[in-house]
Amino acid sequence: MRLPKRLRQERLKLKIEETPFITDEELAKAFSVSIQTIRLDRMELAIPELRERIKSVAKDQWNETVKALPLDDVIGEIIDLELDHRAISILDIRKEHVFTRNDIARGHHLFAQANSLAVAVIDDDLALTEKAEIKFLRQVKQGERVIAKAHVETLEKHRRSRVFVESFVDQELVFSGHFTMYRSKENDRGVE
Numbered sequence: 001m002r003l004p005k006r007l008r009q010e011r012l013k014l015k016i017e018e019t020p021f022i023t024d025e026e027l028a029k030a031f032s033v034s035i036q037t038i039r040l041d042r043m044e045l046a047i048p049e050l051r052e053r054i055k056s057v058a059k060d061q062w063n064e065t066v067k068a069l070p071l072d073d074v075i076g077e078i079i080d081l082e083l084d085h086r087a088i089s090i091l092d093i094r095k096e097h098v099f100t101r102n103d104i105a106r107g108h109h110l111f112a113q114a115n116s117l118a119v120a121v122i123d124d125d126l127a128l129t130e131k132a133e134i135k136f137l138r139q140v141k142q143g144e145r146v147i148a149k150a151h152v153e154t155l156e157k158h159r160r161s162r163v164f165v166e167s168f169v170d171q172e173l174v175f176s177g178h179f180t181m182y183r184s185k186e187n188d189r190g191v192e
Contacts (some may be wrong), residue, residue, distance in 0.1 A: 002014065008031055008033070009044065012038070013084075015027065015149065023050055024049075024050065027060045027184075058086070073080075073116065074116045075112040075116045075117075076113045077091075082121075084121065084161070086151045086152070087120055088149050089113060089116075090148075091109070091113045092145050093105045093144050093146060094142065097142070104140070105139070105144075110140060110167060111134060114134070114148050114177050117148050118181060121152055122181050124184055127181050127183050127184075128182045130181065130182045134177035134180070135175065135176050135177070137174050137176065138172070140169055144169045145169065147168050148168075149165065160182060162179070162180055162181070
């Protein structure tokens, strides 16, 4: 049974406040209405589209900015960042990311998301991937959202850092990687 418009919009607003990264498609399913209805409701409520909500949340949460590469070079949208500690990005798998015959994401997109996040989390003007040990754990399909989480495991001597990245679809691990990162300067915090 469809909800009256006013009640649906109230619940829509609450749902987006609870899960700001929910897509219009997911909202349409949840409220049993068309995507266009969700878009119209969002417009009436002055709720921005997903991409703008992601940027807004990221700006509110960040105290720091990416140093090692331009933000536009990061694959996916960074939504959380604490340099030399942790970072999170989101990548929605679209048509341009998949093989045309089976809608499976090309592996280099998952790797690029993880690798660029490993670079972005480093507190240095120059961070380069020296070595990567990766595992693809399951296929990712068009329409799925990949959430990559990076954390810096160690800050080592000789300008090296180890970054571990895990990528998830609906909380299922789909990719993992250990990245050894070269940095142009010794870190200020010493060896950990």
